Amino acid sequence: MFWLKKVLGNLLMPLPMVLTLLLLGLLLLWLTRRQRLGKTLITLGVLLLCLFSLRPVSLALLRPLEQQYPAYAGQGRLDYILVLGHGQVSDPTVPAWSYGTEDSNARVAEAIRLKALHPEATLVFSGNTQDDPLSCAGYYAQRAEAAGIPRSQMVLFEDAFDTQDEIQHYASLVHGGKTAALVTSAYHMPRAMAMARGAGFTPTAAPTDFKAKLAQRPLPLYSQLPSSRFLYLSTLGVHERIGLLWTRLRGQSKD
CATH class of the missing domain: 3.40.50.620 (HUPs)
Known part of the structure; x- marks a missing residue:
């Protein structure tokens, strides 16, 4: 179950999902007559890759998770x-x-x-x-x-x-x-x-380790371009949301 969970979970991450769409699209274009479907899958894969690699998308996926609990400022005894x-x-x-x-x-x-x-x-x-x-x-x-x-x-x-x-x-x-x-x-x-x-x-x-931080001054235009860093942050956001759903389905969490 552990390895199955890891394999299936990784396949649902942005990059593997996008690569799967691109590969299926290429196979359809090269090996079948379903040209329109192949082009659609490739277009969808490229669009998703661009979206997941953008700052606003990565912040939208990750920041709501990070802001649910404030930094520790507790008082009193800890065991x-x-x-x-x-x-x-x-x-x-x-x-x-x-x-x-x-x-x-x-x-x-x-x-x-x-x-x-x-x-x-x-x-x-x-x-x-x-x-x-x-x-x-x-x-x-x-x-x-x-x-x-x-x-x-x-x-x-x-x-x-x-x-x-x-x-x-x-x-x-x-x-x-x-x-x-x-x-x-x-x-x-x-x-x-x-x-x-x-x-x-x-x-x-x-x-x-807060990763989805908001800049306090306007950012240069180039910082809004697609980036592997933002793709990574989007991946974390997707991974955690899938993880939350999985734990609820298995009855391992309590909200």
Whole structure:
């Protein structure tokens, strides 16, 4: 089920979807007499690629997700700081601090900031070793140790393969009046919080890595041209919306 979900989910992302339309269109043009349908599919694919690569479209898809939860400004005691994994590649030819993805680096940095605000809290890191000898949880722990936090103040879940696995692990800790902050990328926070409520606990949201930001001054015209960066942001927005629908259909979330 895990791999099926990943494969089907990736096929529905903007770029694979567009490439599928273009490929089908070319096959129809070259191998069949259905020229009009082939041209239609190719035209649709090009238009979708352009749309998903525009700033306004990417902001419209991503920003509503990121703005659902404000940045952390909590007071009082925290028992746990829960940090969702994202990924890492422990390439020995690069510095250890470069192992993480943009998202994972932002998440562990936010966790370290919260730990400074709440010295009493235990850091809880998750993420598996599926594609790398070093788990994402292990990478987070290395970053936290480099910031002066002892390993004794951390809990690592290195057998979690997706957000649902991570949330289930967290639910085993956060009970009996325990308090927790949940750290993840801002675009991912709505789904993570819904899944946490579905698992029976409600942490305080601590979103980080806000990507869909609004400029405070007029932007130059060239910044409105199609860009791979905006295609990436659109992909994140589509991915999260599909993820929210999937968790609701499976009864894993609670809104």
